[in-house]
Amino acid sequence: MYVSxxxxxxxxxxxxxxxxxxxxxxxxxDQTILPLHGWLTILFQGFTWLVINxxxxxxxxxxxxxxxxxFCLVIAFLFSGFLCVSSIWGAVSDKTLSVPMLLDILSFPGxxxxxxxxxxxxxxxxxxxxxxxxxxxEPLPGEExxxxxxxxxxxxxxxxxxxxxFSQMSFWWLNPLLKKGKEKILEDGDIPQLREADxxxxxxxxxxxxxxxxxxxxLSNSLSMLSPSLMLPEGKAAFEYEGYVxxxxxxxxxxxxxxxxxxxxxxxRLIGIQVRSMLSAAxxxxxxxxxxxxxxxxxSGEIVSYVAVDAYxxxxxxxWFHQIWATSIQLCLALAIVYYSIGLATxxxxxxxxxxxxxxxxxxxxxAQVSDKAHGGTR
Numbered sequence: 001m002y003v004s005x006x007x008x009x010x011x012x013x014x015x016x017x018x019x020x021x022x023x024x025x026x027x028x029x030d031q032t033i034l035p036l037h038g039w040l041t042i043l044f045q046g047f048t049w050l051v052i053n054x055x056x057x058x059x060x061x062x063x064x065x066x067x068x069x070x071f072c073l074v075i076a077f078l079f080s081g082f083l084c085v086s087s088i089w090g091a092v093s094d095k096t097l098s099v100p101m102l103l104d105i106l107s108f109p110g111x112x113x114x115x116x117x118x119x120x121x122x123x124x125x126x127x128x129x130x131x132x133x134x135x136x137x138e139p140l141p142g143e144e145x146x147x148x149x150x151x152x153x154x155x156x157x158x159x160x161x162x163x164x165x166f167s168q169m170s171f172w173w174l175n176p177l178l179k180k181g182k183e184k185i186l187e188d189g190d191i192p193q194l195r196e197a198d199x200x201x202x203x204x205x206x207x208x209x210x211x212x213x214x215x216x217x218x219l220s221n222s223l224s225m226l227s228p229s230l231m232l233p234e235g236k237a238a239f240e241y242e243g244y245v246x247x248x249x250x251x252x253x254x255x256x257x258x259x260x261x262x263x264x265x266x267x268x269r270l271i272g273i274q275v276r277s278m279l280s281a282a283x284x285x286x287x288x289x290x291x292x293x294x295x296x297x298x299x300s301g302e303i304v305s306y307v308a309v310d311a312y313x314x315x316x317x318x319x320w321f322h323q324i325w326a327t328s329i330q331l332c333l334a335l336a337i338v339y340y341s342i343g344l345a346t347x348x349x350x351x352x353x354x355x356x357x358x359x360x361x362x363x364x365x366x367x368a369q370v371s372d373k374a375h376g377g378t379r
Contacts (some may be wrong), residue, residue, distance in 0.1 A: 008053045
């Protein structure tokens, strides 16, 4: 945390100092600050880096703020990676290294430190949350929670709770469970317990706490990079090792794409599970407060359907919401790259995509009808 704060703090101050020096130099030479794009870009980068550094250094953040911080960290990481690659490319091709290029290259390690600190410290504890409705909670069979509902050190907690940055990025924390599953058939005792942040009790407490405050919109986003189609005619390279640079850039893009996609799916599913746990606990608490007259209108079967079907659908919403806009952006980028490569022949590819979508529509309708009938039978 301290290394990230100091490094990125110095980097942001250097950005701001260089931008101010550019303004004073232009005023001294040209008696004007125009054009704006030179120094304004440097100042904007420095100010943005300083704000992100302050956000990561916050001691207490609420749930929407955590989602917004993670969104900013992912955007900063991808943007700094693009600047780093482009600056290295420009330095190699021009055989010169300017101060803005050096700052852009150093911003990528700073973004990695941001990710390490930001995702490492995002953990929730139930000690700061109070039960406002007086409801009592009992541990499930097999759990060994103490009287305060806290987890003792002897419990079989998932390694994900204490996993580091690289362990989370590579899903290394799953290895003990996978090895155990390879040796024998897994039993209930072999499955580790959820971490505190994912338990229904804490999800419900965070939900009730947020209901009493002003709601803020939390964003969770994960971006996927689309590998470009690169064609280098023989004998027309911009510099000697352009092929190696392009290959390394393509490899880096694929690595970032794989990591981004895997963690996007994992994080959206994790948020969905937390939402389902929260809704199940909220529905259960609501059922305990139902009067006899209300129980006539809302049977036990309907309440079970709320938990089994409706809560599941709401839990699937984060994944499909981000799937819709991410797929649309990827499709537009793919069409733009194809148009840049082959020109008007892109219309044939676009027509093929449209035909595939239209041909799958009847099948999707039948699947939706069967799913609705199956869900209706459970009510």
